[in-house]
Amino acid sequence: MRTPEHSIDSFKFVLDQIVGDLKGVFVGTHDVLAVLGAYYAARKMYGAVSTVAEAVYVHLLGRASNMDWVTNYGPWAVVTGSSEGIGRAYANELALRGLNIVLMSRNERRLARAKAEIEMDCKVRVEYIVADFASDNQTDLYKTIEAALADKEVGLLVNNVGVMYDFPDVLLNISQQKLWQLIHVNIGAATMMTHMLLSAMVDRGKGGVVVVSSGSSTQMTPQMTVYSATKRYLDYFIHSLAYEYRNSGITFQCLIPFYTATRMTGYSERLSKGGWIVPDAARYASSAVETLGRSQCTTGYFPHTLQLWIGQAVPNWLWMWGSEKLNNSLRQEALARLARRASRYGSQEILSDNSRTP
Numbered sequence: 001m002r003t004p005e006h007s008i009d010s011f012k013f014v015l016d017q018i019v020g021d022l023k024g025v026f027v028g029t030h031d032v033l034a035v036l037g038a039y040y041a042a043r044k045m046y047g048a049v050s051t052v053a054e055a056v057y058v059h060l061l062g063r064a065s066n067m068d069w070v071t072n073y074g075p076w077a078v079v080t081g082s083s084e085g086i087g088r089a090y091a092n093e094l095a096l097r098g099l100n101i102v103l104m105s106r107n108e109r110r111l112a113r114a115k116a117e118i119e120m121d122c123k124v125r126v127e128y129i130v131a132d133f134a135s136d137n138q139t140d141l142y143k144t145i146e147a148a149l150a151d152k153e154v155g156l157l158v159n160n161v162g163v164m165y166d167f168p169d170v171l172l173n174i175s176q177q178k179l180w181q182l183i184h185v186n187i188g189a190a191t192m193m194t195h196m197l198l199s200a201m202v203d204r205g206k207g208g209v210v211v212v213s214s215g216s217s218t219q220m221t222p223q224m225t226v227y228s229a230t231k232r233y234l235d236y237f238i239h240s241l242a243y244e245y246r247n248s249g250i251t252f253q254c255l256i257p258f259y260t261a262t263r264m265t266g267y268s269e270r271l272s273k274g275g276w277i278v279p280d281a282a283r284y285a286s287s288a289v290e291t292l293g294r295s296q297c298t299t300g301y302f303p304h305t306l307q308l309w310i311g312q313a314v315p316n317w318l319w320m321w322g323s324e325k326l327n328n329s330l331r332q333e334a335l336a337r338l339a340r341r342a343s344r345y346g347s348q349e350i351l352s353d354n355s356r357t358p
C-alpha cells in the first residue's frame, strides 16, 4: 500500500528525472534565455504579421463584398448627430446601400437640408428627429425618441453623436456645463439609444450597433482628458456588449477615427484644410462604412490605421508628451483666431472659449 511519503518520494523522483533530462537538452542558462528570446520574438512577429494581414483584409479585400444591407441588417438605420460631419456622410453611405435613414440632431434647418439632399441622391426614405442629447430632461428626451421610432424596424444604429471642447485645454478651463454636455452626449446617448433599440434586434436575430469613438481614446490624451475618457467608455461598452450578445446575430463595431476635417476640428486651420491624413467626412465615411462586419474595432480609414500603429508603438509617456505639445499648439492657434475675430468685430472679449455656456 502507498503512503503519502511514497507519493512525495515518487514526485521528487519524477522531478529529478525532468531536471536531469532538461540538463541534457540545455547546456546552460544561455540556452534557456535563447529559447525565451526566440519565443518572444516569434510572438512579436506573429502579432505584427496578423495586424498587417487584418488591416489588408479590413481596408482592401473587404471592399469587394456585395452584401445586401437591408437583408443583413433591416430596413431602417438610425444615425445620431447626422445633420453634418461624419454622421451626415455615414448616413449618406447607408442610404446609397439601400437603407432608409432616421437623422438625429438639434438643428432642424440642417436636418431638413440633409434629408432633402439624401433623398435627392438615393431612392430611400429619410426622416429626422430633432433632439438635444444634452437636454436637462434626459428621461423625457429618450421617451420622446422611443415614441418617434416605435413604428420603425431599426436594423442598424450608428452612435455617432459626439462633442469635444471648443479646442484642447486643461480641465479647470472647461465649464461644468460643457463637461455635462460631454457626459450626456458622448456617453449617455450611445448607452440609452443602444438600450432602446437592441432588444428588437435581439428578437429578430440580426442588426448592427456602431459607436464612433476616437483615436484619442487609444492612449491617455492630456488637454482632451474628459473627451478621450468618454470615448474610452465607448470602447469598453461596445466590446463588452459584443461579448454579451455574441450569439445574437448582431454585428457590433467600434470606430476609432483620428483627426477628420469637420466642424469639430474647425478651431484649427491646419486641421480644417484636410488631406490624406486628415480626410474630410465624406472620404472618411465611405471608407469606414465598408469595414462594418469585417472588424469589431478599426479606425475605419487606412491612413488612420497607420497613425494608430505609430501610437501603439510609442510608450505612453511619449504619447502624452507629444499630445500635450500638439494640443498646446492647437490651442494657441484657436485662441489667436478668436482674438483676430474679436478685434475684427470690435469686441474687447473673446466671444468663444471653453468656459462659455454652450
Ligand SMILES: NC(=O)c1ccc[n+]([C@@H]2O[C@H](COP(=O)([O-])OP(=O)(O)OC[C@H]3O[C@@H](n4cnc5c(N)ncnc54)[C@H](OP(=O)(O)O)[C@@H]3O)[C@@H](O)[C@H]2O)c1
Pocket: 080, 081, 082, 083, 084, 085, 086, 087, 104, 105, 106, 107, 110, 131, 132, 133, 134, 135, 160, 161, 162, 163, 164, 185, 212, 213, 214, 215, 256, 257, 258, 259, 260, 261, 262, 263, 264, 265, 281
Ligand atoms: N472630427 C474629428 O476629428 C473626430 C475624430 C475622432 C472622433 N470623432 C467623433 O466622430 C463623431 C462625429 O464627429 P464630427 O467631427 O462629425 O462632429 P461635428 O462635425 O461637430 O458634427 C456633430 C453632429 O452632432 C450633432 N450634435 C452635436 N451636439 C448635439 C446634441 N447635443 N444633440 C444632438 N445632436 C448634436 C451636430 O448637429 P447639431 O449641431 O445640428 O445638433 C452634428 O450633426 C463624434 O462622436 C466625434 O467625437 C471626430
